[in-house]
C-alpha cells in the first residue's frame with residue numbers, strides 16, 4: 001500500500017548508496033513528506049573501503065550497515081528491500097521485481113553503476129570484480145586459496161599461475177588493490193608458507209593509458225608508480241587487454257599472462273533501469289540530466305550520483321565519486337522541499353570539488369586538495385582521517401579505527417579468513433576446468 005496518500009507528498013528514492021542516503025537523511029527532517037527508500041541490498045555499503053575487505057584488513061560489518069537500522073528512528077522513512085525494474089514516468093509509478101508497485105509524487109533515482117567490460121561481456125566469467133561485499137569476499141577467497149594451492153603444487157608452471165594476481169585498470173581501485181595485496185602477501189605473509197616463497201608472488205597492474213591515476217598531476221602519478229614498484233608490483237602502462245580467457249590475459253602485442261586471479265577494475269556503466277527511462281544517455285549509459293538533476297520532460301524525476309551524467313560549465317563532467325553523490329542527494333532534497341512549499345527552486349546543481357586522493361599501500365597516499373598536493377605518510381594520515389569522517393556511524397568509525405591501528409602496529413592486516421573447505425574448492429575447480437575445456 002502507498003503510504004498516507006494525499007496527506008503527505010510521497011518521495012520514492014531508489015538506491016541507498018551515498019546519494020540516496022544523503023537525500024533521505026535530509027528529507028527525513030521534514031514533516032510534510034513520506035519517504036520510501038528502496039534498495040535491492042539490505043545494507044548501505046561504503047565502497048571506498050571495499051578493497052580492504054578484499055585484501056583482509058577490514059570485514060563486512062566495518063563498512064556496511066543495514067539500511068533499516070540506520071533509519072529506525074526516522075518515522076517518515078519507510079525502508080523497502082526490493083529491486084526496481086521499471087519506471088512508468090507518465091503514471092508516476094515504479095514496478096519492483098517482487099511484483100509490488102509504488103506511486104510517487106517525486107522520484108529520486110540513485111542506482112549507481114555496474115562493472116563494464118566495454119562490449120566484451122564474456123570476460124565477466126573469467127574475471128573478479130569489486131562492486132559489492134560478495135565480490136570483495138570472492139576476490140579474497142580466490143587470492144588466498146591460490147596461495148594455499150601454490151604451497152601444495154609441485155609443478156612450477158601451475159605454481160607460477162596460482163601465484164600471479166593480475167589487476168586490470170590503473171585507476172584508484174586498481175592502485176589500491178595492488179598496493180594492499182603486495183603489503184599482505186609479500187610482507188605480512190612472507191614467512192607463512194613452508195613450500196612456497198610468498199615474496200615471489202607476482203602482482204601485475206595493467207593500464208592501457210601511458211599513466212596510472214590519470215586525474216592526478218604528473219608528479220603524483222609518477223610517485224604512485226614508483227611507490228608501487230618499490231612494493232614489488234609490476235606496473236605495465238600502455239598495456240591494452242585484447243582478450244581474456246580462463247586464467248589468461250592476452251595483451252596487445254602478443255604477451256599472455258597466466259593468472260589464477262584476474263581482477264577487472266577498468267570501467268563502469270549505468271544500470272539497466274536508468275537506460276529504460278527512454279531519455280538520452282551518455283556513452284557509459286549514464287542519464288544525461290538537466291542542470292537541476294531532473295530529466296527532460298519529467299520535472300518530478302531526479303537522477304543523482306554515479307547514475308547521472310552531469311555536464312559542468314567548463315565542459316567536463318562531474319566525477320563519479322562519493323562526495324558528488326552526497327552533494328547531489330542534498331541538492332535534490334532541498335529542491336523537492338522548496339518545490340513542495342512553492343518557493344523558488346535552484347536552477348542548477350553546482351558540484352564543489354573538495355579534492356581527490358588515493359592510497360598506495362600501507363603508509364602512503366597521494367592527496368590533491370584544490371592544487372595543494374601531499375604525498376607519502378602525511379597524505380596517508382589525511383586519507384585515513386577523511387575516510388573515517390565519511391563512514392556512516394560511530395560504530396563503523398570505531399571498528400575501522402581499531403582495525404587500522406591493529407594492522408599498523410602488528411604489521412598484520414585482518415583475519416585472512418575465507419569460508420570454503422578444501423573439498424568444496426577442489427570440486428569447484430574441477431567443474432570449472434571441465435566447463436572451460438568444453439567451451440574451448
Ligand SMILES: Cc1cc2nc3c(=O)[nH]c(=O)nc-3n(C[C@H](O)[C@H](O)[C@H](O)COP(=O)(O)OP(=O)(O)OC[C@H]3O[C@@H](n4cnc5c(N)ncnc54)[C@H](O)[C@@H]3O)c2cc1C
Nearest residue numbers: 015017018019039040047048084112305306320321322325
Ligand atoms: C571499489 C570502489 C572504490 C571506490 N573508491 C572511492 C573513493 O576512494 N572515493 C570516492 O569518492 N569514491 C570512490 N568510489 C566511488 C563511489 O563509491 C561512488 O561514486 C558512490 O558510491 C556513488 O554513489 P551512488 O549513490 O551514486 O551509488 P552507490 O553508492 O553505488 O549506490 C547505489 C545503490 O543502488 C542500489 N541499486 C542499484 N540498482 C537498484 C535497483 N534497480 N533497485 C534497487 N536498488 C538498486 C545498489 O544496491 C546500491 O546500494 C569507489 C567505488 C568503488 C566500487
